[in-house]
Amino acid sequence: MIPFFFSFLYFLKISFIDILDIFLVAIILFQVYRLVYNTAALNIFYGIIATFVFWKIVEAYKMKLLSIVISIFFKGGFLALIILFQPEIRKFLLIVGSRIFLKKFILSIFGKLEKSRFSVKTETIDSVVRSCAILSGDKTGVLIVIQLYQDIKEFIQNGDEMDAKVNSPILESIFYKNSPLHDGAVIIIGNKIVRTRAILPVSYNKEIPSRLGLRHRAAIGLSEKTDSICLVISEETGYISYIKDQKRTVITNINNLKMKLEKDLL
Numbered sequence: 001m002i003p004f005f006f007s008f009l010y011f012l013k014i015s016f017i018d019i020l021d022i023f024l025v026a027i028i029l030f031q032v033y034r035l036v037y038n039t040a041a042l043n044i045f046y047g048i049i050a051t052f053v054f055w056k057i058v059e060a061y062k063m064k065l066l067s068i069v070i071s072i073f074f075k076g077g078f079l080a081l082i083i084l085f086q087p088e089i090r091k092f093l094l095i096v097g098s099r100i101f102l103k104k105f106i107l108s109i110f111g112k113l114e115k116s117r118f119s120v121k122t123e124t125i126d127s128v129v130r131s132c133a134i135l136s137g138d139k140t141g142v143l144i145v146i147q148l149y150q151d152i153k154e155f156i157q158n159g160d161e162m163d164a165k166v167n168s169p170i171l172e173s174i175f176y177k178n179s180p181l182h183d184g185a186v187i188i189i190g191n192k193i194v195r196t197r198a199i200l201p202v203s204y205n206k207e208i209p210s211r212l213g214l215r216h217r218a219a220i221g222l223s224e225k226t227d228s229i230c231l232v233i234s235e236e237t238g239y240i241s242y243i244k245d246q247k248r249t250v251i252t253n254i255n256n257l258k259m260k261l262e263k264d265l266l
């Protein structure tokens with residue numbers, strides 16, 4: 001006897017496989033939506049879904065000619081879609097293809113989540129936190145990027161290579177206004193400063209408040225493309241922003257910065 005709740009499924013002749021099918025498609029669509037969210041491709045995504053639903057309605061009502069026209073659009077449009085979504089597909093493949101991501105994924109399955117590509121020492125975090133506290137107090141503009149799982153090399157232009165252990169005096173001296181290295185971003189990988197004066201990709205997201213200038217947009221831009229952590233100190237207000245996964249958190253207490261870094265890096 002089929003329970004009352006599922007009786008309508010019997011009426012509709014929906015099998016378990018159909019439910020699984022719908023569930024998997026929903027997951028794929030949700031992941032694609034997350035990937036294109038906040039990018040110009042979002043409207044194209046909506047357009048494709050709307051056209052697809054329209055196509056299925058047209059087919060259900062057996063409007064043959066219209067159905068053929070739309071199906072030609074869909075079949076021939078596959079290549080066009082790859083071209084249109086090229087940046088998003090690339091980002092997806094980059095994340096999936098990254099050895100580090102796979103490592104994280106596998107380790108997370110087995111409950112031994114390793115949090116960072118290169119092991120980061122507590123003293124490195126302490127140095128970053130100490131210099132942020134000092135530079136924020138001085139209202140010195142700062143942009144620090146800490147690489148996490150995903151290699152960020154290809155998103156960083158220009159800049160000067162450096163090979164210095166992270167420590168507070170070096171970070172402070174880099175960002176002081178008269179320093180020739182103060183412009184652009186400092187890149188930290190593991191416990192080392194590996195690059196200064198790096199130029200990051202700027203975000204064109206319209207939802208970013210207009211009071212935030214290029215320094216913040218550059219940090220958000222990199223976090224749209226990678227999983228790295230960006231720390232920004234505003235030259236105008238001295239506020240520290242913690243930017244990760246396109247989310248900006250203003251640090252109101254320096255201990256929160258330490259806690260957040262420890263959570264993401266250790």
Ligand SMILES: Nc1ncnc2c1ncn2[C@@H]1O[C@H](COP(=O)(O)OP(=O)(O)OP(=O)(O)O)[C@@H](O)[C@H]1O
Pocket residue numbers: 141142143182183184185198199200201202211212213214215216217218233234235236237
């Ligand atoms: N694409 C970029 N990549 C890295 N750094 C950048 C980039 N664009 C701007 N910057 C840095 O940001 C500085 C300009 O900051 P701007 O005043 O526009 O930013 P802001 O977000 O308003 O910050 P603030 O509150 O400090 O003014 C530049 O001098 C440069 O050091």
